[in-house]
Amino acid sequence: MIFRSLGCAFSIAGAGVLFVSGCSDESTGTPNGGASPTPSAGMTGVAGGGAGGGGSAAGGTASGGSVGMGGTAAGSGNPGGATAGGVAPVGGTPAMGGMSGAGGTMPTEYTLPTVTWPSAECTAKVSDLIGKMTNAEKAAQMVMGQNPSTSVVTSTSLGTVFCGGTLTPPGGSKASDWAGMIDGYMAAAAANRLQIPLLYGIDAVHGASKTTGSVLFPHNAGLGSTRDPQLVEDIGHVTAVEAAAQGMSWTFAPSLSVSFDDRWGRVFESFSEDPDLAGLLGAAAVVGLQGRQGLGSGGPGIVACGKHFAGDGQATAGTSSKGGVLDRGNVQIDEAKMRKYGIAPYERAIKAGMGTIMVSDARWNNANMTSSQKLITTILKGELAFKGAVATDWQAAAEAGGVEATVNAGVDVLMEPTEWQNVAGTIANAIGKGISADRVNDAVRRVLSVKCQAGLFGKTRDMTLMSKIGSAEHRALGRRAVAESLVLLQNDKNTLPLKKNGKFWVAGSGADSLERQCGGWSVSWQGGGGGTTGTTIKAAIAKAGTVVANVADADAAVVVLSEKTYAEFLGDSATIDTLSQADWDLLQQARASGKPVVAIVVSGRPVIITSHLAQADAWIAAWLPGTEGDGVADVLFGDRKFTGKLSHSWPKTEAQTNSNLGDAGYDPLFKLGHGLSF
Ligand code: BGC
Numbered sequence: 227m228i229f230r231s232l233g234c235a236f237s238i239a240g241a242g243v244l245f246v247s248g249c250s251d252e253s254t255g256t257p258n259g260g261a262s263p264t265p266s267a268g269m270t271g272v273a274g275g276g277a278g279g280g281g282s283a284a285g286g287t288a289s290g291g292s293v294g295m296g297g298t299a300a301g302s303g304n305p306g307g308a309t310a311g312g313v314a315p316v317g318g319t320p321a322m323g324g325m326s327g328a329g330g331t332m333p334t335e336y337t338l339p340t341v342t343w344p345s346a347e348c349t350a351k352v353s354d355l356i357g358k359m360t361n362a363e364k365a366a367q368m369v370m371g372q373n374p375s376t377s378v379v380t381s382t383s384l385g386t387v388f389c390g391g392t393l394t395p396p397g398g399s400k401a402s403d404w405a406g407m408i409d410g411y412m413a414a415a416a417a418n419r420l421q422i423p424l425l426y427g428i429d430a431v432h433g434a435s436k437t438t439g440s441v442l443f444p445h446n447a448g449l450g451s452t453r454d455p456q457l458v459e460d461i462g463h464v465t466a467v468e469a470a471a472q473g474m475s476w477t478f479a480p481s482l483s484v485s486f487d488d489r490w491g492r493v494f495e496s497f498s499e500d501p502d503l504a505g506l507l508g509a510a511a512v513v514g515l516q517g518r519q520g521l522g523s524g525g526p527g528i529v530a531c532g533k534h535f536a537g538d539g540q541a542t543a544g545t546s547s548k549g550g551v552l553d554r555g556n557v558q559i560d561e562a563k564m565r566k567y568g569i570a571p572y573e574r575a576i577k578a579g580m581g582t583i584m585v586s587d588a589r590w591n592n593a594n595m596t597s598s599q600k601l602i603t604t605i606l607k608g609e610l611a612f613k614g615a616v617a618t619d620w621q622a623a624a625e626a627g628g629v630e631a632t633v634n635a636g637v638d639v640l641m642e643p644t645e646w647q648n649v650a651g652t653i654a655n656a657i658g659k660g661i662s663a664d665r666v667n668d669a670v671r672r673v674l675s676v677k678c679q680a681g682l683f684g685k686t687r688d689m690t691l692m693s694k695i696g697s698a699e700h701r702a703l704g705r706r707a708v709a710e711s712l713v714l715l716q717n718d719k720n721t722l723p724l725k726k727n728g729k730f731w732v733a734g735s736g737a738d739s740l741e742r743q744c745g746g747w748s749v750s751w752q753g754g755g756g757g758t759t760g761t762t763i764k765a766a767i768a769k770a771g772t773v774v775a776n777v778a779d780a781d782a783a784v785v786v787l788s789e790k791t792y793a794e795f796l797g798d799s800a801t802i803d804t805l806s807q808a809d810w811d812l813l814q815q816a817r818a819s820g821k822p823v824v825a826i827v828v829s830g831r832p833v834i835i836t837s838h839l840a841q842a843d844a845w846i847a848a849w850l851p852g853t854e855g856d857g858v859a860d861v862l863f864g865d866r867k868f869t870g871k872l873s874h875s876w877p878k879t880e881a882q883t884n885s886n887l888g889d890a891g892y893d894p895l896f897k898l899g900h901g902l903s904f
Pocket of ligand 1: 389390391429478533619620794
């Protein structure tokens with residue numbers, strides 16, 4: 227395979243405008259896909275199978291483009307937008323804050339590829355397959371089942387197996403448990419009539435995050451604070467390595483949400499309230515997950531799935547259909563704002579070859595997005611020329627008008643954890659009646675193109691990757707990401723950096739808790755990071771000094787205040803005053819000691835700290851840093867300087883929970899882009 231890229235120059239100017247010039251490219255590829263799989267019946271363990279398998283080739287065309295980060299785009303005001311449904315005061319939509327917004331600057335030059343796919347070879351292979359498939363086999367490529375039995379995978383030719391929520395493999399969540407289970411599914415799929423490989427999907431959202439022992443990186447709000455697309459790409463690559471080691475081939479990531487309201491239970495999944503920053507880092511994540519030249523070029527890459535299209539994070543408070551505040555709610559914005567905040571973040575990721583997109587299980591001005599022909603077919607597949615497959619979110623078709631309406635709107639794969647066989651039956655029976663044969667062929671072509679381009683035909687799990695899970699090299703990247711993601715909000719009396727080899731009182735619910743550091747989507751849906759391997763903040767501080775039991779004996783106090791873990795609508799909260807009284811009491815105790823006090827906030831969203839500011843000299847927003855607490859110590863003790871800049875505005879009051887850069891009356895405690903250093 228030969229790739230030749232001649233650069234295109236991209237630059238950011240004005241309010242987030244992307245200029246492209248001098249772009250030409252040429253590449254040729256030899257896609258993988260011709261080899262016949264050699265299924266080994268009953269292969270369920272980690273042993274056996276050859277290394278590598280199949281190789282990979284992108285086959286598409288790619289061109290590079292450098293994105294200049296030195297721009298100084300000013301936020302242009304854009305008040306109005308979302309209206310709160312009685313839960314809290316009305317806020318608005320953030321301005322296109324560009325790369326610098328209120329002070330945040332991009333530290334590096336970064337190159338994003340432009341990828342054209344599928345390859346001619348994959349196009350031919352897929353056409354050939356479609357010509358041989360029965361209606362039932364086609365319908366089976368259009369559904370996702372959650373961990374069914376392996377025998378039914380073979381008999382139905384099921385196209386995708388996934389594991390969401392709280393399910394784990396039999397035996398536990400170790401990499402070997404996952405690999406053993408997924409090997410069984412891969413072998414079962416390879417034994418189907420046409421030997422069409424399976425996609426195995428999972429929420430690897432901040433690392434291979436359902437596996438104990440993998441490196442869990444900062445969640446996206448923390449990565450947004452790094453303003454470092456190359457770092458985000460590198461994390462995507464490591465995530466792909468650790469996931470592919472276990473046989474996972476598809477991740478429901480990255481989130482391309484632009485969070486407007488801190489009461490949402492998914493703020494931490496959003497790179498930023500700034501759509502330009504969210505789009506850039508989302509595209510960088512896709513490049514890291516899949517490979518620089520698109521699917522199949524990543525060595526190993528896995529298929530990315532940008533989510534949730536469109537308007538994610540922009541729903542109105544009080545409209546949640548799941549009993550939360552705004553998760554899966556109603557996005558009440560006009561089309562111009564939807565395009566700017568809810569759709570634009572997908573553009574660069576699509577150009578970089580993103581293989582799949584998950585449509586939002588929410589409403590746009592009361593119309594369900596899962597069955598929105600305008601959003602999926604007209605805008606996404608038409609205007610944005612998205613070539614990949616569109617999937618639904620969890621059981622979303624039922625409330626969106628049903629299976630036929632969903633497929634006819636342009637959805638290619640339905641996530642139906644338990645009902646997938648019935649849904650596949652419904653699709654098969656509707657072909658040529660409620661659903662045209664062309665629409666089904668288009669859906670199947672997209673799914674099979676993803677599989678072919680990703681090099682899944684004939685591929686077996688690369689056994690050499692297992693040893694990389696949680697490796698020192700991966701942990702070092704995590705540690706750096708943590709250090710870059712921390713935002714120094716306040717540093718009175720130059721309290722930081724702390725002097726090494728001193729005595730430190732380290733207290734608070736987040737001080738010695740991997741679970742709190744990792745947050746939701748960690749081993750388990752609502753959070754289970756406590757069961758994995760890593761370094762807590764307290765353990766990291768203990769390497770640089772002595773941790774003492776009494777604050778009276780300390781040179782300084784470090785109090786780590788933290789939120790309980792959560793995910794999705796279960797994390798929606800009517801209030802963002804979510805830190806516990808027990809943590810505030812510890813902070814008060816630290817202040818009363820007369821010692822210098824450092825407060826570290828471990829949270830999935832900006833939380834209310836205003837009335838407590840005077841109780842600490844230094845304040846740090848640590849977001850949800852993941853397993854590598856050493857990165858916290860690195861900036862606390864000055865081995866690295868703080869460089870993090872807020873990815874989300876930090877409210878002063880509850881009334882500002884949905885006030886974002888550019889809104890009328892914007893006056894948060896700390897603005898988007900705020901971050902001190904020393
Ligand atoms: C979430 C998605 C997730 C899916 C699979 C849904 O509830 O909204 O983001 O990818 O579950 O776990």
